[in-house]
Amino acid sequence: MAPNDSAGTDGGTRGTAAGRRKAARYIVPVAVAGVAAATIGLVPALANSGDPDLPKISAQELIEKIAASDTEQLSGTVKISTDFGIPSLGGLAESFAPGGAGGKGGSSADPQERMTELASGTHTLRVAADGPDKQRLSILDNASEYSLIHNGDQVWAYDSKSDQAYHATEDRVGKDAGKKSGHPVPEGVPTTPQALAEQVLKAAGPTTSVTVDGTAQVAGRDAYKLVVKPKQSGSTIGSVTVAVDAENGVPLKFTLLASSGGKAVVDAGFTRVDFSKPDASSFTFTPPKGTEVTEADDAKAQHKADKSLDGLIPGAEELGAGGQDAKDTKVIGEGWNAIAEITTPGGTGLPSKESGDVPAEAQQFLDALGDKVTGKFGSGTVFKTRLVNALMTDDGKVYVGAVTKDALVRAANNAS
Amino acid sequence: MSQAETAVAGAGRAPSPLWTFGILRSELTTTLRRWRTLALLGVLAAVPVLIGIAVRIETGDGSSPGPGGGGGGPAFLSQVTNNGLFLVFAALAVTLPVFLPMAVGVVAGDSVAGEANAGTLRYLLVAPAGRTRLLLTKYASVLVFCLVATLVVALSALAVGALLFPVGEVTTISGTRIGFGEGLLRAGLIAVVVAASLIGFAAVGLFVSTLTGSGIAAMAATVGLLITVQIVDGIPQLSAVHPYLFPHYWMSYADLLRDPVHWDEVVKNLGLQGLYAAVFGSAAWARFTAKDITA
Incomplete structure (x- = not known):
């Protein structure tokens, strides 16, 4: 009996020690979760700190830089968030026209219908450009993608979700598409960059303040921030900020703040950008066999593409x-x-x-x-x-x- | 007695790599040979057959799939008629939200609790493998099941797709074309990514399995948890927590079909799965190594 008793008391003390050790094991998962949470919380904060140190520059010099930019080749990912304070457009449209975009008689690959989507919510876009003749723009959806491809005089739109394509042939459509899809080629600018900058500033003159407000990092590149603000009161626009690549003058980020404060109305910027020549294959499109292709007659196509591309700069249309x-x-x-x-x-x-x-x-x-x-x-x-x-x-x-x-x-x- | 114990423990430690493979192999054969597992795999293999035949019948007269030719229904379904390879992606899109994780939940939930339930856990622990190694083996076999289940869906879909629909050059969802070989390669990569998407959920299932001595309770809890998390992921008002839910980035495998591949969310998905595996794996370890085994 005696040994048993002693074993019992021994077991008791050992039990609490073991219990403590057992409990200590749970520190491991808690620590892992804690470290993960801290990393998630801290890394963006660390990444955001430290705006790049760039030489001072005046607003005029910066505008000259944008105008003088001769970058014709780029590819990248753009994140665009818009909040016009309109209750979700998509939901509204769907409730009016059950069956969605595809059901409305036309093709769901029609650019006009798709571009209006960009007017609300957050979207990820991909852009690529190679000179004035080749551009592509894709809206990345959940498990599908909507692509608008311009190559020479061909304009294709492909909606992978419904497997429908839209085709237009017209030169002008493409040119406009290029200019407005965020591609900064200053075609047709009649004067020198310097003159243009002066002109812009003069036009802005009495109503607008144009300043350079520090620097920022956009998509891993150093950029200057050009801030345009209305001088008058009564406007709903608080300020427009354009982040311009310090090296080649390409606008990288566009932010429009409302004067009433709150979240940015439009916040569009590159999250990744590459100024090397994009792969030529990304500008070719052949509709897969069996894909429904909607041909646009030229006049209509131009009208539509123009209008839809205006939608890229939401608000411009209005x-x-x-x-x-x-x-x-x-x-x-x-x-x-x-x-x-x-x-x-x-x-x-x-x-x-x-x-x-x-x-x-x-x-x-x-x-x-x-x-x-x-x-x-x-x-x-x-x-x-x-x-x-x-x-x-x-x-x-x-x-x-x-x-x-x-x-x-x-x-x-x-x-x- | 104590000498004998150390001797056994020493013998257990010495040939460790081979020994680990030994229990992994026996673990795998028991798991994969169960009727329950085979039935699960059979159901998974039947899903692509069902989809393939349905799409084939629907489009037999040359019409486009789906009502009105719109983009309704599961992802990739509308491309299946053009290219049979897309049936692989469509089948994965259909099975990933429910069927695949449910099968994994059943196997993971059963892994430890099932042994305890059947009274075989203590015999497993008598073998000088150690609890940590036993748990790792259990987890490894669940992960192998994830891969096997995904491959069963993918291969069945590939076979059905090739039989019922034309195959050839693949049009990526970005509209560019890649050869059939590269398409197959991407399909393989997608299958692996889909299997890897289940890593986190498998760890959760394993943890739940160590909590209870009842196999049924563990399976039910695991699958119930899956459904709950899926519902939470679907509520837009809770969007703040969505990026931390394990199923949130599951559909990101579709980004591998873009050209060029969009890695952002795929990487986020894999990171999140790794995090879940680390947290719940270590929690399972903490529980299992400290647990009193009574059955």
């Missing part, structure tokens, strides 16, 4: 919209605070309940989208996004601009 229909459009104000006044042909404003051509649900939906305002001009509805606001008066006038709601109402009051 901002420029006022200037295009000169007939019934007046521009009030200047610079950043310019407001387009559009008189709708029929003279009727928003469809109201009385007109009877709109179902009650749609009317409710429209009302829910906008804020009712009244003023000297009568009453109307303001549709707000973070960047562009529009006032539709009940007597059929529309005021659109990248200005605050108050500025719109003021403009409407002054006009009436």
Whole structure:
């Protein structure tokens, strides 16, 4: 009995010691998780610190640098996040047209339909360019990709998800595609870079401040930050920042902040960039056997490609919209605070309940989208996004601009 | 007695590499020869056959797959008619969210708990292999099962795809063309990446398996955990935690079909799997080596 007893007490003390040792083992997984969490938390912070040390440069010199850039070959990955304060466009479009893009009569490879996707959310794009004749742009989706390929006078669009292709042949389409897909070739610039820079600064003059605000690292390259800010108040645009490669003057990152603060409205920048010649095979496209190809007749193609590519610089379309229909459009104000006044042909404003051509649900939906305002001009509805606001008066006038709601109402009051 | 113990332990340690292979081999044969495992593999092999025949019937009259020719349905399905090789990718896209991890969950959950349940765990531990090595062997055999299961899906899909559809030059999802040989190479790489995507989940299953003495409970808990995590991954409001969930980057294998290959998310996926394997593997080790084996 005695040995047994002693064994028992021994076992007891050994038990607690062993228990402690057992518990100590759990430190290993906890430590692994802790180290991982710390790494995830710290590495981006460390990577962000330390903006590159570059020689000082003036805004004019920087603009000259951009204009003088002769980089024709590049490939890289672009991350673009947009937040216009519009409730998810994709979901909205889908709820209106069940069946998605492919069901709407056209091809889902049609550039126009696809580019509007970029106006909301975060997307990863790939760009490659080799001279003015060869460019490609791909939107990387989940397990699929949408590619727009320009090679000479051929423009192909391929949507791998639905296995549909879109084909257009026209020279001009391609040129525009090249210029607007973030490719910085300054074709057709009539003057020297220096003259151009002066011109830009002069034009910006009274309404805009253009400064160089330090440096940054973009996609592992040293860059200067060019900051463009409206001098006037009342604009919804807070500032536009362009990060320009210090070595070759290629714009690497574009950030548009709203004056109301918060997340960037548009944040588009290279996450990886390579200035060597891209593989020639990336600019060739032959539709696979069995792929449905939609041919665009030339005029239509040009119109569509132009329009869709405008969508690449979200906001540009909206901002420029006022200037295009000169007939019934007046521009009030200047610079950043310019407001387009559009008189709708029929003279009727928003469809109201009385007109009877709109179902009650749609009317409710429209009302829910906008804020009712009244003023000297009568009453109307303001549709707000973070960047562009529009006032539709009940007597059929529309005021659109990248200005605050108050500025719109003021403009409407002054006009009436 | 103590001398005998040390002698046995010494004998166990000396021929260690071969000995480890020995238990790994016996472990693998027991795992892969089980009727349960064979049935799981059979189900996995049937999935591509089903998809292939369905697409073939649907497009037999020359129409495009899917209603309205839209991009609905699982990834890569619309390209299958052009190239049978895409059936491999489509089949993996279909099986990866549920079937494959479920099979892995069953095998991983059963690995330790099943032995405990059947009362065979203590006999395994009598063999002078040590608990750590036994656990590593168990994990290794689960990983081999991951690879085997993925290859079964891929090879079955390749066979069905080659039988029912034309094969030839492959159009990558970027629209560029690569030869059939390179296409096959990429398919092989994708199968390996898909198998590697399951590493983290296998470690979770192994950990759960060390917690309980009931094989069924471990399998159910593992598969339940998988479904829960998948649901969490699908809720947009919880997007802040998504990058840390093991299934989040599973579909990134599709990036290998881009031209040039987009590695970012593939690397993130593999890193995340490694992290899960390290955390849950060491947790399983902590639990298993400190556990009282009663059965």
